[in-house]
Amino acid sequence: MDRKKFIKTSTILSAAALLPSDSVFAHNLAENGIDRLVDAQGNFMLQPLPYAKNYLEPYMDEETLHLHYTFHHGGAVNGANKDLQMVRKALDENAVETVDYWTKKLAYHLSSHVLHTIFWTNLSNKKSAPAGDLLKRIERDFGSYDKLKLLLSKTSKDVDGNGWGILGYQPYTDKLTVLQCENHEKLTQWGVIPLLVIDVWEHSYYLKYRNRRAEFVDNLYQIIHWDNVAQRLDVAVKLMK
Ligand code: MN3
Secondary structure: OOHHHHHHHHHHHHHHOOOOOOOHHHHOEOOOOOEOOEOOOOOEOOOOOOOOOOOOOOOOOHHHHHHHHHHHHHHHHHHHHHHHHHHHHHHHOOOHHHHHHHHHHHHHHHHHHHHHHHHHHOEOOOOOOOOHHHHHHHHHHHOOHHHHHHHHHHHHHOOOOOEEEEEEEEOOOOEEEEEEEEOOOEOOOOOOEEEEEEEOOHHHOHHHHOOOHHHHHHHHOOOEOHHHHHHHHHHHHHHHO
16 A cells, blocks of 8 residues: 555544444444445445434434334335335336436435434434534634524525435535435535435424424423534545545
């Protein structure tokens, strides 16, 4: 390995190593510091949740979390595997009339898998606030933490139908950016690496909050794991250097 490559690999590994080695967060990361979404055979897989299902009570109730993780996230993982298989089958059989359908399905299911995987790690059972480089970038790119909160909350609450509010790192501009995502795959900016994602699908809050999406979004600030967001920023910046 040449020196440049060694230094690059080392900095990426040290980003992943910011996490305690026994933490489930660290265990769920691939060697380059990004989330592990596939098994050794390359099939999409559902990672274990990084905590017990009652860990986020009372802000996210145990039963909703159970249904959300098992059936909605789990369903997306199964769907992504099937979609990929069907694209390959269409190619093998030279029957490409169906690839339009399966390609769209794959974008939907795989994006759901990516965002849900990040979402679970973005939450904790205690309140925190951004610090360090993350806070500096928030202040530079949005004015203040309060202004980011306002923007991200409003963006999340106002999603048409089901979707996500997303704080991401845009490597083309080296800036933080806020996206409003519909479903799981629409309205992105190419290149953005998601750092903090807020699931505002009804399945995310229906049992406890019923129709009160805004209350759910406001309450999430009690359990956002800002250290995880900061670690994700650190990895994203280093990967792009
Ligand atoms: Mn969801």
